[in-house]
Amino acid sequence: MKIRPFRLTVLGLSLLIPAALCAVVLFLVVYSGQAIVFNGLRFLTQVNWNLGDLYDDPVVVHGIQVPSGANYGILVFIAGTLASAAIAIIIAVPLAVGAAIFLAEIIPSKIRPALSMLVELIAVVPSVVFGLWGIAVLVPFIGRYLSPNGSGYGLLAASIVLALMITPIIASTLLDALLQVPRENRESAFALGATHFEVVMKAVMPMVRTTMIGGIVLALGRALGETMAVLMVSGGGLNIMPTSLFSPISTIASFIAGQLDSAETDPTNMSVRALAEIALVLFVITLAVNACAKLLSSGVLRVRKRA
Amino acid sequence: MSANALKSPRTAQELRRIITGKIGWACCGVALLLVIGPLVDIVGVVTWHGVAAFSPHLFTENTTGPNGGLANAIKGTFLITFFAMLIAIPLGVGAGIHLSEYGRDKLASATRFMSDTLTGTPSIVLGYFSYIVMIIGFGWGFSLAAASITIAILIVPYLARITELSLQQVPNTMREAAYALGAKDSTVVFKVVLPAASSGVMTGALLALAISVGETAPLIYTAGWSNYGWNGQFTHEPVAYLTYVIWTFIDQPDAKSHALAFAAAFLVMLVVLAINVGVRLTVRRKKFI
Numbered sequence: 001m002k003i004r005p006f007r008l009t010v011l012g013l014s015l016l017i018p019a020a021l022c023a024v025v026l027f028l029v030v031y032s033g034q035a036i037v038f039n040g041l042r043f044l045t046q047v048n049w050n051l052g053d054l055y056d057d058p059v060v061v062h063g064i065q066v067p068s069g070a071n072y073g074i075l076v077f078i079a080g081t082l083a084s085a086a087i088a089i090i091i092a093v094p095l096a097v098g099a100a101i102f103l104a105e106i107i108p109s110k111i112r113p114a115l116s117m118l119v120e121l122i123a124v125v126p127s128v129v130f131g132l133w134g135i136a137v138l139v140p141f142i143g144r145y146l147s148p149n150g151s152g153y154g155l156l157a158a159s160i161v162l163a164l165m166i167t168p169i170i171a172s173t174l175l176d177a178l179l180q181v182p183r184e185n186r187e188s189a190f191a192l193g194a195t196h197f198e199v200v201m202k203a204v205m206p207m208v209r210t211t212m213i214g215g216i217v218l219a220l221g222r223a224l225g226e227t228m229a230v231l232m233v234s235g236g237g238l239n240i241m242p243t244s245l246f247s248p249i250s251t252i253a254s255f256i257a258g259q260l261d262s263a264e265t266d267p268t269n270m271s272v273r274a275l276a277e278i279a280l281v282l283f284v285i286t287l288a289v290n291a292c293a294k295l296l297s298s299g300v301l302r303v304r305k306r307a
Numbered sequence: 308m309s310a311n312a313l314k315s316p317r318t319a320q321e322l323r324r325i326i327t328g329k330i331g332w333a334c335c336g337v338a339l340l341l342v343i344g345p346l347v348d349i350v351g352v353v354t355w356h357g358v359a360a361f362s363p364h365l366f367t368e369n370t371t372g373p374n375g376g377l378a379n380a381i382k383g384t385f386l387i388t389f390f391a392m393l394i395a396i397p398l399g400v401g402a403g404i405h406l407s408e409y410g411r412d413k414l415a416s417a418t419r420f421m422s423d424t425l426t427g428t429p430s431i432v433l434g435y436f437s438y439i440v441m442i443i444g445f446g447w448g449f450s451l452a453a454a455s456i457t458i459a460i461l462i463v464p465y466l467a468r469i470t471e472l473s474l475q476q477v478p479n480t481m482r483e484a485a486y487a488l489g490a491k492d493s494t495v496v497f498k499v500v501l502p503a504a505s506s507g508v509m510t511g512a513l514l515a516l517a518i519s520v521g522e523t524a525p526l527i528y529t530a531g532w533s534n535y536g537w538n539g540q541f542t543h544e545p546v547a548y549l550t551y552v553i554w555t556f557i558d559q560p561d562a563k564s565h566a567l568a569f570a571a572a573f574l575v576m577l578v579v580l581a582i583n584v585g586v587r588l589t590v591r592r593k594k595f596i
Contacts, residue, residue: 013402017422017463095342098339106336125576126576126579136356164345228550286432294423
């Protein structure tokens with residue numbers, strides 16, 4: 001075989017991407033190794049996250065140095081992540097579906113590009129700006145009108161901000177799909193005497209169901225990994241399971257982002273390792289969700305074939 | 308016979324269907340308003356407070372607590388973005404060239420899948436990875452190098468996929484014509500395919516630029532923070548960046564810090580939105596002509 005230097009070069013460049021991904025997984029696994037051994041399964045099932053006494057002499061457990069009294073349990077963060085993402089999806093789906101239908105059916109095609117661009121622009125606003133808006137507008141609003149304890153920081157604020165951030169993902173996916181539904185479907189439904197709304201609900205929406213679910217799962221993946229906006233408005237709950245919409249929470253991502261200082265002060269490095277383990281958990285969760293989205297949108301799981 | 312004579316009075320069922328439809332459309336309209344409304348409010352609030360906090364000394368003075376300006380943060384964000392793009396553009400475009408031109412095998416589709424996985428990985432995970440590898444492992448400390456490389460890891464897969472997509476828009480006959488003239492692989496790509504797809508690649512690069520200006524989470528664990536401007540060192544020297552000002556200063560109790568946070572948010576939002584609006588308008592115009 002002839003050696004073609006140019007092709008080899010670009011092949012090498014493209015292989016850097018899988019290499020980077022493998023490096024991320026590998027280093028997280030290797031680095032969190034001691035933490036995985038020390039924590040075992042308690043890591044996922046315990047509520048209590050305690051760095052231990054960082055100024056006392058470290059104790060040795062299973063041959064691993066840990067600060068005395070240290071205990072790492074992330075159930076609270078898993079609960080916070082799942083709860084905030086789930087509520088965000090519950091808020092975002094009806095909004096996105098309604099907005100996409102309205103854009104596709106009612107808005108005249110002359111101004112549709114402008115409005116759909118506005119919707120897409122929401123997705124590019126940096127998450128830290130969403131967080132700032134959350135602190136400046138949303139949190140005072142919730143604190144004054146909704147929250148029983150007067151504090152707006154918490155699960156609800158985090159979920160609403162997340163919902164705003166993921167709505168455009170669902171809406172633009174759905175809008176693209178709606179605009180591609182064949183005319184015949186709509187026309188035959190109209191011919192049967194359906195109202196415009198019935199046409200959309202019964203003849204158009206079933207055609208785009210798989211795409212819509214794919215978009216929702218993609219949005220879920222984004223919501224699970226979102227960091228800054230959640231960190232800024234969630235109230236940073238620690239060691240208490242969220243009990244109401246107004247409980248302070250932490251998600252896995254926001255907790256990692258907020259823990260830099262304590263990680264730096266741990267002489268045994270155990271908290272850095274435990275944080276690496278959390279990052280690994282987050283990686284696995286988002287990987288699973290994104291793989292689902294990919295399967296759905298690639299049509300492997302498509303049940304209903306287009307007639 | 309007029310049309311009215313044909314119409315019988317509406318039955319209760321018909322009426323219900325019509326009313327359901329009207330209510331349905333109203334709900335959809337409200338949903339659209341609720342989606343676009345917050346964007347308008349975000350832009351409005353940030354612009355309002357940001358413009359109020361604007362003054363020339365933002366660009367000339369370094370941040371010293373709640374006083375001072377944003378000069379160090381602006382420089383830092385610029386440098387991080389610049390070096391990240393310097394690393395990411397050759398790698399991302401090169402990878403995109405491979406995927407588009409020669410990527411028909413299993414390896415390439417695996418690369419595509421992993422590239423999408425990397426894009427979907429939460430940026431805080433990438434930041435933490437860089438922290439344990441570069442800050443702790445290599446002992447670089449919070450630094451420009453670590454921050455730029457992290458952002459580059461974040462945007463390379465993105466650039467690769469956009470490059471691939473835009474190169475595939477170039478008709479195959481152009482490649483064949485070039486090869487028929489005896490051109491080498493590199494000549495075909497650099498003189499024929501890339502120039503033809505340059506607007507797509509530029510779009511990708513600009514969008515990647517917008518992402519890197521607005522990123523925060525991966526920088527927390529890699530860039531650190533510094534009250535001073537860059538002194539030319541790539542390692543062992545933390546750098547300031549604009550998004551840090553936004554999320555830490557808004558938590559301070561005093562109004563001056565809040566003003567700085569809003570000014571920083573205004574700058575970041577201005578850059579990100581300007582790039583995105585500009586790209587979308589030019590791309591759209593091309594489509595219609």
